[in-house]
Amino acid sequence: xxICPNCAHRNREGYFYCxxxxxxxxxxxxxxxxxxxxxxxxxxSGIFGTAHFEKDATIVLMIRDANQPVTxxxxxxxxxxxxxxxALNKPDVDLTPYGALENGVSRIHCAIYRDDMTLTIIxxxxxxxxxLNGQRLIPEVPRVLRDGDEIxxxxxxxxxxxxxxxx
Amino acid sequence: MPIDFDPYGELxxxxxxxxxxxxxAYRRAARRLHPDVNRNSAGAAAQFQDxxxxxxxxxxxxxxxxxxxxxxxxxxxxxxxxxFRVTTSKRTVVLLGETQVVYMLAEIFPDARANEHKSQNEAxxxxxxxxxxxxxxxxxxxxxxxVAAHQIIDQMREDDVLSIVSFxxxxxxxxxxxxxxxxSTLKARVSMMSAFGGTEIGQGLKLGLEQNRKFLAPRLVxxxxxxxxxxxxxxxxxxxGLAREAADxxxxxxxxxxxxxxNDKFMDSIASATGGSTSYINSAGGVVRFLNDRVRGLAxxxxxxxTLSVAPDPDIKLESAFxxxxxxxxxxxxxHIIPLGGLQYNRSIVTLLQFELPVDLKLGFRTIARLxxxxxxxxxxxxxxxxxxxxxxxxxxxxxxxxxPQVILDALGKLTLYRMQEQAQAALERGDVGEATRRLxxxxxxxxxxxxxxxGQQAQAEAQQVAFTGDFTDKGRKRLVHQTRYLLSDSGPxxxx
Numbered sequence: 253x254x255i256c257p258n259c260a261h262r263n264r265e266g267y268f269y270c271x272x273x274x275x276x277x278x279x280x281x282x283x284x285x286x287x288x289x290x291x292x293x294x295x296x297s298g299i300f301g302t303a304h305f306e307k308d309a310t311i312v313l314m315i316r317d318a319n320q321p322v323t324x325x326x327x328x329x330x331x332x333x334x335x336x337x338x339a340l341n342k343p344d345v346d347l348t349p350y351g352a353l354e355n356g357v358s359r360i361h362c363a364i365y366r367d368d369m370t371l372t373i374i375x376x377x378x379x380x381x382x383x384l385n386g387q388r389l390i391p392e393v394p395r396v397l398r399d400g401d402e403i404x405x406x407x408x409x410x411x412x413x414x415x416x417x418x419x
Numbered sequence: 420m421p422i423d424f425d426p427y428g429e430l431x432x433x434x435x436x437x438x439x440x441x442x443x444a445y446r447r448a449a450r451r452l453h454p455d456v457n458r459n460s461a462g463a464a465a466q467f468q469d470x471x472x473x474x475x476x477x478x479x480x481x482x483x484x485x486x487x488x489x490x491x492x493x494x495x496x497x498x499x500x501x502x503f504r505v506t507t508s509k510r511t512v513v514l515l516g517e518t519q520v521v522y523m524l525a526e527i528f529p530d531a532r533a534n535e536h537k538s539q540n541e542a543x544x545x546x547x548x549x550x551x552x553x554x555x556x557x558x559x560x561x562x563x564x565x566v567a568a569h570q571i572i573d574q575m576r577e578d579d580v581l582s583i584v585s586f587x588x589x590x591x592x593x594x595x596x597x598x599x600x601x602x603s604t605l606k607a608r609v610s611m612m613s614a615f616g617g618t619e620i621g622q623g624l625k626l627g628l629e630q631n632r633k634f635l636a637p638r639l640v641x642x643x644x645x646x647x648x649x650x651x652x653x654x655x656x657x658x659x660g661l662a663r664e665a666a667d668x669x670x671x672x673x674x675x676x677x678x679x680x681x682n683d684k685f686m687d688s689i690a691s692a693t694g695g696s697t698s699y700i701n702s703a704g705g706v707v708r709f710l711n712d713r714v715r716g717l718a719x720x721x722x723x724x725x726t727l728s729v730a731p732d733p734d735i736k737l738e739s740a741f742x743x744x745x746x747x748x749x750x751x752x753x754x755h756i757i758p759l760g761g762l763q764y765n766r767s768i769v770t771l772l773q774f775e776l777p778v779d780l781k782l783g784f785r786t787i788a789r790l791x792x793x794x795x796x797x798x799x800x801x802x803x804x805x806x807x808x809x810x811x812x813x814x815x816x817x818x819x820x821x822x823x824p825q826v827i828l829d830a831l832g833k834l835t836l837y838r839m840q841e842q843a844q845a846a847l848e849r850g851d852v853g854e855a856t857r858r859l860x861x862x863x864x865x866x867x868x869x870x871x872x873x874x875g876q877q878a879q880a881e882a883q884q885v886a887f888t889g890d891f892t893d894k895g896r897k898r899l900v901h902q903t904r905y906l907l908s909d910s911g912p913x914x915x916x
Contacts, residue, residue, distance in 0.1 A: 253517060259861075266508065266520030266776075268823055269835040271842070272858075274865035276832070340860045 257377050257392055259341050260331055260363045273341070301399025305371050306416045311364070313403075315350045315410040323415070326366045331376070332405060333361045347405060356380035356406030362389070364397065371397040380406035423803040426473035426486065431809065434487070438478060445474040451786060456733050462755030463730035466789055498799045499530050501722060501762060503792045503806035508827045511813045512776065519776045520738075523810060524827050527759075527792055528767035529721045536798035537764050542720040544579040545639040546571075547596070548710075549627035550612070551647040551677075553587045557614040560648060560677060563703045567710040568609045574714060575599040580639070582630035583609065586623030587616030596633040620647055621654030624661045624672075624689075631670055637801050640720050640761060641670040644713060645689070646706070648677040655685055659692065666693040669724050671760050673713055675700055679893040683900060687749060694725070694758030696746035699901040716745070720761040722794035722804065725768060727757045731788040736775045741837075743830055744769040747907040762794060771830050786811040830907070836865065837903040840878070844896070847885065856886040862899075874902050 254263045254277045261272035270277055313322040322345065324330065333343030334352035336359045347357050358378035365372045372394040375382040382389045383404035389395060399414040427434050430444040448470045450456065457463035476482050508522035548571070550564055568583065575581060582596035593608050627643050635641050643665065651658065665672055672695040674686035683697065690697045700709050731737050740750040740757055745766050750757050752772075759768050774787060791807040839862040846854035859882035866875035881895040 253515075264518060264520050264775075265515055266512075266522075268508070268828055268831050271835070271838065273861045274835045274839055276828075340864050 255374060255392055255394075258360075260329065260360065260374070260376050262329070262365075301401070302414070303371075303396050303398045304369055305366070305414055306369075309414050309416045311371075312413040312415050313345075313410050314413070315347075315408065318350050326364055326371065329363055329365050331360060331363045333357065333359050335359075347408060350408060352405070352408065355408035357408055358406070361405050365394065373397050373403065378406065423805075424469075424472070425805065426476045428805070428807060429469050429473035430477070431807075432477075434490075436477075441474065441477050445470060448789075451732050451789065452730055457730065458733075460730055460755045462728040463789075465728055465756060466730045466791060469791075498802065498804075499533055499536060499796055500799075500804040501527050501529050501792070501794065501796075501806065503527050503790075503808060505790055505808045505810055506824050506826060507787075507810060507812060508823050509812060509821055511815050511819045511821055512780070513818055514780055514782060514814055514816050516778060518778055521774045521776060521787065521812070522827055522831065523772045523774065523788070523790070524824070524830060525727065525770045525772060525790060525792075525808075526767050527725065527762060527769075527794075529762060529764060533721055533764055533798070537721075541576075542640045542718060542723070542761075542797050543638065544575065544581075544714070544717055545596075545631060545634045545636065545641045546575070546579065546581050546714065546717065547627045547631040547643045548581075548583045549623045549643055549645040550583065550585045550593075551587075551618060551620075551623070551649065552585045552612055552614045552616075553618040553647075553649055554615050555618075555648050555678075555680070559703045560706070561612065561614045563706040564646065564710075565609050565612065567707040569606050570707060570711055571714050572599060572602050572605050572609070574711065580634040581605070582627070582633070584623055584627040584630055585612055586619060586626070587614075588619050588622070589616075590619075590622040590626040592626065592630060596630045618647060618649035618651050619654055620645070620651040621658040621661065624658055628661055628665055628670070631665075632668065635668060635670065637669065637724075637795060640717050640723050641668075642695075642717055643670060643672045644675065644710065645672060645686075646675040646677060646710070647681050647686075649680050650682050651685070658685075659688060662689040662692040666758050671695045671724075671758065673698070675706075675709060675713075676897075677703065677706065679897060683897055688751075691748060691751050692758070694760035696742075696748045696760070698746075699897055701898075716763060717761065719763045719766075720797060721764045722762040722796045723801075725759045725762050725792060725794035727759055727770060728791045728793070729755045729757065729772065729788060730790075731755075731774060732786055734777045735787055737788070738773045738775050740773075741771050741834060742768065743771055743834070743907050745908070747837075747904040759792075769830075771827075771834060780814045782814050782816060784811055784813050833903075833907045836862065836869075836906060837900075839865070840899045840903055843885075844891075847890070852885060852889050856882050859885060871906070874899070877902075 253265055254267055256270035258275045259273040261270050263271055310323055310325050331343045332345045334348050334357045335346040339359050341360055360376050361378040362375045362382040374394045375389040375391045377391045384395055385402050401412050403410050403412055432440055432444045452463045452467040454464055504526045506524045512519055577600055579599050580596055581599050583593040584590055585593050594605055631643055672689055672693040674690040674697045676686055677700045687697050698709050729737055737752050740752040742748045742750055762768055787810045789809050793805045795801045796804050843855045843858035859878050863875045863878035866878055877898055881891055884892055
């Protein structure tokens with residue numbers, strides 16, 4: 253699969269130009285990553301939350317200094333960024349109300365993908381980077397998300413929780 | 420009778436191959452092409468027949484000796500042909516557990532020696548013009564068509580054959596198929612055409628086909644040019660059936676649409692079915708040039724009835740085919756036997772094919788598709804020439820840095836723009852105004868970035884139009900379709916206002 257560095261569209265492997273925005277796909281091939289929770293060593297399961305994302309679960313994003321959490325059911329792809337009315341590409345989740353501009357969030361910052369039972373996060377070449385649990389993501393390389401992970405968009409810090417419908 | 424079938428080439432064996440080698444080569448090819456394993460490919464079916472014929476000939480001792488003797492005699496007088504070169508976007512693919520796409524650029528060009536033979540071997544034409552004279556053609560449009568027809572009559576040679584049919588609700592013969600001798604009489608008949616009534620393309624094409632068949636011969640470039648400015652209603656299937664009939668008979672059709680009201684998708688399907696092309700003539704002023712250019716191109720034919728036959732391996736799918744040169748035209752990938760029209764001197768025919776590889780690949784070298792091109796070569800007394808390319812690639816489990824060939828990148832960069840507007844149209848047909856708008860906005864951005872400002876503005880205007888009204892403007896849509904298509908040809912965007 254080739255993920256467009258410009259618009260995060262997922263193109264089939266073998267494409268050279270993004271079928272969504274028409275730009276050259278220069279990124280390296282990124283394989284779809286699937287991690288089963290049962291494959292993880294036991295001692296780690298206490299430190300990290302589960303990577304298992306239930307079918308009808310929702311994501312709760314607690315952004316630091318915000319009064320209300322952001323809650324949403326992820327589609328195949330959710331793009332985070334800062335809405336710029338003059339730009340053609342618009343994020344799915346606009347972080348402007350949470351101080352995106354002051355905290356250096358890019359217009360198209362990062363995206364969360366959903367693959368069956370896992371979520372992955374990909375930095376889309378943002379100016380100030382995306383950090384997962386304090387570690388800076390390499391642009392366009394997906395990482396699996398777990399319940400309770402800390403995500404930092406530029407300087408904007410948030411915590412991510414999985415909420416299953418039963419709880 | 421010169422031989423036009425190369426059994427060794429069909430099986431890919433040397434001319435001194437043993438019977439054992441020949442049988443092995445046949446079995447290997449049959450495993451990919453046999454109708455029992457490759458059910459849905461007409462290309463595979465046709466190629467299976469050819470390898471079977473080759474196998475039968477070469478395993479029959481007497482026939483093989485006879486063939487070898489004749490081939491040896493003819494080897495003294497080498498004949499002209501064309502080169503068929505295929506470039507793949509990748510030589511290796513990685514095992515990924517997901518579907519992948521591979522492109523092939525298929526180029527066909529005349530032998531370098533072809534030009535020496537050009538002057539004494541100019542192609543003779545059997546040309547039929549099918550001209551719309553419905554009410555909407557009244558005035559400047561019909562006048563320009565007449566001027567163009569007059570120029571064509573002047574331009575044709577004495578032993579070319581011309582017929583002209585005009586149509587509104589009914590069709591009638593303006594010039595009965597004839598050699599172009601009494602030019603002034605022919606011109607006078609053209610001048611008497613007048614415009615009234617509706618548009619029924621089917622009737623016009625039916626009569627045009629009848630006229631063209633009168634002189635139909637493999638020694639000629641048999642071609643119909645159809646010019647209309649309106650929509651035809653209710654006879655699309657009938658007309659498309661006629662186009663297929665024409666293709667089977669070796670007649671190609673150019674479709675020319677004048678103004679904004681004609682049905683371009685329908686005309687595309689007619690042209691593509693026969694190896695012809697569709698032209699969008701913005702205003703009456705362009706008629707003369709478009710018609711003249713087309714006729715000049717026909718007279719410059721080196722090989723006629725050039726046909727690409729694609730036999731993908733049973734687990735591979737041919738997803739799309741597009742002719743980039745000489746006249747950019749989407750092709751019908753469903754059929755696998757794809758007419759490409761004529762090959763001109765000093766020009767090439769370039770086609771881009773897109774294949775999808777399955778999820779479950781196995782490591783190692785494997786075949787993808789067998790491509791073959793046939794064409795009747797004019798300077799060779801119209802002898803059929805065939806060239807075969809067996810395409811394969813390697814499946815590995817480690818990433819190999821494999822830069823795609825520049826020719827494929829260049830072609831795809833432009834074709835992507837055409838595909839973007841195509842997808843916007845597809846979204847709108849599904850009723851998804853949001854997606855159509857988004858795709859048009861993306862196209863506009865991309866066009867601006869590439870320096871096609873005017874076309875970018877057009878895309879942006881259409882994006883707004885779609886967002887507000889839920890539909891394209893007729894003119895804007897046609898311009899996007901055809902101008903993104905023209906970007907693919909050497910000459911760049913074609914303006915004819």
